[in-house]
Amino acid sequence: MNDELLRVSGVTHVFGRGAAAVRAVDGVSLAVPAGQLLLIMGPSGSGKTTLLTIIGGLLRPTSGSVIVNGVEITALSESQLVPVRRRSVGFVFQSFNLWESLTARENVELPLNMAGVGGSRARERATQLLEERGLANRLNFRSRDLSGGEKQRVSIARALANEPRVLLADEPTANLDSTHGLEIMGLLREIARSGGSSGEAGAGRAVIVVSHDQRIREVADRVLWMEDGRVRDIGHVVRDPVCGMGVEVDRAVAVVLEGRTFHFCSRGCSLEFLASPERFLAGTREGRS
Amino acid sequence: MVPVARRNLFAEKGRFAISVAGVAFAVLLIMTVLALYRGWSRTGQIFQEMPGQLWVVQQGTSDPFHSVSLLERADLERVASVSGVQTVVPVLSRQMSLGATGSEESVRLMALDASAGLPVTPEVRDRFLPDRGTIIIESILSRQSGLHEGDRAEFGDLSLTVADVRPAGSEVLSQFAFVNFEDAKRIFGVGGIVTYGMVVVSEDAGVPAVAAAIADQNPRLKVYTDEEFATSIRKEIDESFIPVIAILVAIGFVVGAAVVGLTIYTATIERTREFGVMKAVGGSAGFLYRIVLSQSAILTAAGFVAGLLGSLVVADLAARAVPEFATDFQARDIAAVGTAALVMAVIASLVPARRVNSIDPAIVFRA
Numbered sequence: 001m002n003d004e005l006l007r008v009s010g011v012t013h014v015f016g017r018g019a020a021a022v023r024a025v026d027g028v029s030l031a032v033p034a035g036q037l038l039l040i041m042g043p044s045g046s047g048k049t050t051l052l053t054i055i056g057g058l059l060r061p062t063s064g065s066v067i068v069n070g071v072e073i074t075a076l077s078e079s080q081l082v083p084v085r086r087r088s089v090g091f092v093f094q095s096f097n098l099w100e101s102l103t104a105r106e107n108v109e110l111p112l113n114m115a116g117v118g119g120s121r122a123r124e125r126a127t128q129l130l131e132e133r134g135l136a137n138r139l140n141f142r143s144r145d146l147s148g149g150e151k152q153r154v155s156i157a158r159a160l161a162n163e164p165r166v167l168l169a170d171e172p173t174a175n176l177d178s179t180h181g182l183e184i185m186g187l188l189r190e191i192a193r194s195g196g197s198s199g200e201a202g203a204g205r206a207v208i209v210v211s212h213d214q215r216i217r218e219v220a221d222r223v224l225w226m227e228d229g230r231v232r233d234i235g236h237v238v239r240d241p242v243c244g245m246g247v248e249v250d251r252a253v254a255v256v257l258e259g260r261t262f263h264f265c266s267r268g269c270s271l272e273f274l275a276s277p278e279r280f281l282a283g284t285r286e287g288r289s
Numbered sequence: 290m291v292p293v294a295r296r297n298l299f300a301e302k303g304r305f306a307i308s309v310a311g312v313a314f315a316v317l318l319i320m321t322v323l324a325l326y327r328g329w330s331r332t333g334q335i336f337q338e339m340p341g342q343l344w345v346v347q348q349g350t351s352d353p354f355h356s357v358s359l360l361e362r363a364d365l366e367r368v369a370s371v372s373g374v375q376t377v378v379p380v381l382s383r384q385m386s387l388g389a390t391g392s393e394e395s396v397r398l399m400a401l402d403a404s405a406g407l408p409v410t411p412e413v414r415d416r417f418l419p420d421r422g423t424i425i426i427e428s429i430l431s432r433q434s435g436l437h438e439g440d441r442a443e444f445g446d447l448s449l450t451v452a453d454v455r456p457a458g459s460e461v462l463s464q465f466a467f468v469n470f471e472d473a474k475r476i477f478g479v480g481g482i483v484t485y486g487m488v489v490v491s492e493d494a495g496v497p498a499v500a501a502a503i504a505d506q507n508p509r510l511k512v513y514t515d516e517e518f519a520t521s522i523r524k525e526i527d528e529s530f531i532p533v534i535a536i537l538v539a540i541g542f543v544v545g546a547a548v549v550g551l552t553i554y555t556a557t558i559e560r561t562r563e564f565g566v567m568k569a570v571g572g573s574a575g576f577l578y579r580i581v582l583s584q585s586a587i588l589t590a591a592g593f594v595a596g597l598l599g600s601l602v603v604a605d606l607a608a609r610a611v612p613e614f615a616t617d618f619q620a621r622d623i624a625a626v627g628t629a630a631l632v633m634a635v636i637a638s639l640v641p642a643r644r645v646n647s648i649d650p651a652i653v654f655r656a
Contacts, residue, residue, distance in 0.1 A: 049654050058569055058651040079573075085650075086571025097566045097653050099293070101300035106291045111570050113290050122290075158570070170654055 003034040005165045005206035006055065011064030012229075013050055024050040025061065026229035034165065035204030037192040039216055039237075042226035048210040049170055051226070055208065056089050056168050057081045069165045086115050090159030092188075094171035096151040098143035104130055104154045105139040111161040129157035133187065149180030156187055167191060169209045173216065181215060189219045218246040241280040242269040294583030297556060305588070308552040312592020312633075313599055315545030316626060320600035322537045323622045328615035329461050329526050333519030339401070340413055341378060341487030342496050344518045345503060348511045352521035353382065354397075354462065358484050364507060365486040371502045373494025376406040379483040381473040384463065388443030389434035396430060397463045398444075400473030401487065408489065416455065421469045423452035429612040430464040442466075444476045461613045462522065488512075542629060545592070549637035553585050557641040561648055568650035577645045582638045589634035593627060 013025040024047040032038050040048050053059040055066055057073045065074045069088050073081060091097075098107050108126035112118070117125065130139055133153040138146060143154060152172060159167055169188060173181035192207040209216060217223055217237065224231045236249040245265045252263035253270045257277060264270040273280055298305050336344065336353075345368055346358040362379060369377045379402040387396045403409055403418050419425045424442050431437060431454045441448045449468060468476070490499050500512040513521070557564065564577055600618075607614040 053651045053654050056569070058649075058654070082571055082573050084571075085569060091569055091653065093566075093653060097562065099563050099566070101296040102291060102293070106296070110291045110293065110567075114567075114571050114573070114576055118290050162571070 003204070004031050005034050005069050006030075006032040006208070007065075007067040008051075008055065009065045009067075011051070011054055011061045011066060013047075013054060013059065014062045023229050025054065027064070028226075028229070028231050029064075030224065030231065032166075032206040032208060033204075034206060035192055036221045037189050037207040037209065037219065039220035039223045040208065040210045040226050040231065041212065041214075041217075041223060041234075044212075046226045047229040048226050051231075052168050052170055052208065052210050055166075056091060057084050086111065087162045088164050088166060090162075090164040090167045092152070092155050092159050092167065092169035092172050094174045096143075096148075096155045096175070098146075098151055098154055098158075100142070100144045103140045103142055104135060104146065104150075107143055107154055108157045108161050111158055115162045125161065126157070129160055130154065133157050147180075148176050149183060152176060152180070152184050153187065156184070156191070160191065163195075165205050167205055167207045169207065169211075171211050171213075172209060173211065173213045178215065181213065185209075185216050185219045192221070220246060223248070238263050240265045240269050242273050293580050294587060297560065297580070298584055298587055301556075304552070304556075308548060308588055309591045309595055311548030311552075312545050312589055312630075313595035315541045315548065316593050316596025316630065317599045317603060318544070319538050319541035319626055319629070320597055320618070320622070321603055321616070322534055322541075323626070324600065324604055324616035324618045325614070326530055326534050327617035327619055327622065329530060330523055331615070331617060332460055332462050332526060333522035335460060335465055336519045336522075337515045339417060339487060339515070340407065340410075340489060342490045342515055343488035343500050343503070344513045344515065345377070345486035345488060346484075346511050346513065348509050350511060352524070353485075353518065354384075354522060354525075357383075360483050360486060360510075362481050362483060364510060365483065367507060368486055368488065368503055368510070371499065371506055373491050373499040373502065374488055375491045376408070376489040378402055378405050378407045378487040378489070379470075380485040380487050381470065381477055381479070382484040383477055385444060385476065387430075387434065387466070389436045389440070392434060394430060394434045395463065396426075397460075397465045398468060398473065398476065399465055400468050400470040402470040402483075404470070415453065417467050419452050419467055419469055421471055422449060423469065424449040425453045425455060425467045426451060427455050427460075427464055427466075428457045429460075430466060432612045433464070447472065447476055457612070457615070461615045462526070542633060545589075545630070546633045546637045549585055549588050549592070549634060550640060552588060553581060553638055553641045554644065556584065557581060557644050561644075562652060564645050565648045565650050565652040568648060569653045574646055578638075578642045581642045581645055582635065585634040585638035585641075586631070589630050589637070593630045597623065597626075 008028055008030045011025055011028045015022045015024055028051055042048050054061045061074060065072055068084065071084060073084050076084065099110065102110065105126045108129055109122045112122040112125055127139060133156065135150060135153055138150055143151060146154065172184050172188065176184060188207050188209060191205055193204060195205060220237045222236050223234050225234045237246045238249055240247050241262060243265060247263050247265045249263055252265065253267055255262045255264065255270050255274060262273065264273065347360055350356045350358040365377045365379055368374060381400045383398055385396055385398045386393045401407065401417055409418065426436060436442055436451050438451050438454050440451045442451060449472065490496050496514060500514065503510060503512045567577055604616040
């Protein structure tokens with residue numbers, strides 16, 4: 001696949017030994033291209049977070065390999081992993097994990113400092129990232145004084161600070177109400193599609209979200225189900241070009257037009273599309289597979 | 290750069306203040322004890338402030354306070370003939386009881402015989418050569434005895450008027466008071482006997498050579514340079530005071546390091562998750578260690594400044610309450626304590642730094 005940013009091959013991770021051994025991740029393989037938002041769902045204890053931790057280079061798998069943006073991180077030493085975490089991968093956490101004593105802007109500035117960007121350059125970049133997320137009037141607020149939605153937006157801005165090509169989000173909507181949850185997912189989708197920040201090289205990113213939240217399926221491009229450490233594809237999700245809803249390719253109403261296939265949530269949407277396709281096709285590949 | 294260390298420390302101002310106070314107390318203890326030692330180490334300096342460069346004493350005399358030197362004037366007259374000697378001034382000196390307004394104080398009484406050809410400058414006259422019937426004392430003795438300018442000081446049947454109260458000097462083992470040589474002869478009840486000979490060396494003569502020539506001339510005499518004579522008094526202080534100083538400084542150092550270490554360790558434990566996040570998003574071990582070290586350095590620097598200022602205040606208050614509390618804050622000691630504080634900061638950050646190094650960044654995914 002073109003511009004593949006993440007490839008996981010046969011990754012297995014076993015916690016403990018002997019009779020107490022637990023196979024948290026069991027032979028998982030997947031690939032995520034730029035521009036795709038991959039959702040991994042599954043029950044608690046299924047190994048989702050462990051898989052995310054391995055992809056992020058925070059945990060070494062028992063076997064298998066992970067390639068992030070062309071670099072096999074499973075072959076790297078601990079010290080070699082530091083720049084990978086700094087520049088190639090961004091993290092968004094369930095509990096935000098902001099640095100409480102710092103302001104919103106400083107939370108975004110710090111990863112830039114770690115990457116060697118300091119002074120006004122770091123400040124301007126942090127300000128830009130926060131302003132793009134609607135936090136222009138919260139720049140100097142201590143993170144503890146922000147609402148849940150604001151904290152998560154700061155967390156996303158922080159994750160994007162060093163322009164990683166892969167973004168990992170662990171239950172990003174778990175501590176948010178439905179409005180803020182959808183808002184955050186919209187942001188993540190935007191990040192996958194266009195990079196989520198103006199003026200960045202290489203538009204699309206690979207966004208991998210681990211969540212229980214069924215609402216997220218609507219915005220995901222692809223959904224994996226994880227159970228007992230194994231994953232299976234439960235749908236390639238595309239957007240209905242008429243109503244904008246995410247639909248699973250296998251279950252959607254499909255229409256072929258001029259050699260291209262479009263998917264719809266219902267027959268009504270497909271008929272509306274066929275009546276005037278040019279209305280829905282301008283400048284978009286949505287709903288096409 | 291984002292001032293993470295400062296933000297972390299100031300996030301909890303109460304604890305920061307308590308920790309700074311802990312370090313400040315340690316610095317205060319170290320600084321005050323050192324300044325006290327330096328102050329006491331100036332004891333005997335008065336012999337270097339008098340106009341002579343050599344002191345001739347009876348052979349066997351170890352120091353001015355613990356042994357008595359008795360010299361015949363004739364011996365000093367022979368010393369005057371030694372090449373390079375400009376003048377030999379007979380000196381009477383003895384520890385005496387001074388009677389003052391209902392109390393008695395011990396004082397080191399001294400008298401120089403200016404008639405022997407001592408070059409008298411106004412400063413020498415004002416400090417060391419009172420007129421007959423008068424006495425020059427220092428402010429510590431004044432506060433101890435209650436004597437002020439114009440009051441009467443009693444030595445047996447002789448009553449002297451306080452001519453001047455000079456600012457506190459450097460003497461802590463005993464206070465020095467200067468009387469006229471003729472009055473001293475009457476108080477001590479001696480005739481042709483003096484205590485020391487103070488030698489003024491000619492400008493074109495070498496002090497060591499003159500000292501050697503005097504010693505060669507008369508084996509019953511011992512010759513000290515003014516510095517050696519002063520040092521003979523300080524020896525007692527150095528021998529008894531330095532071990533005590535060393536222990537107190539060590540205690541202060543350990544207390545300071547423990548306070549900084551515990552504070553930084555606690556702050557690190559409380560922020561384990563935040564440090565884990567830093568590691569997860571690409572913070573190197575060096576980056577995290579710099580934060581811990583900076584926290585430690587900020588805390589120590591604040592404590593050092595507070596402790597230094599506190600020690601100056603304490604020394605001033607203590608000197609008002611106890612006149613003998615003579616301190617001397619020297620730049621080299623302040624620099625040394627500052628360096629020690631820096632070492633303290635580094636040592637105190639080692640354990641928390643190890644803790645930070647051992648944090649598993651995967652902790653960030655635990656809810």
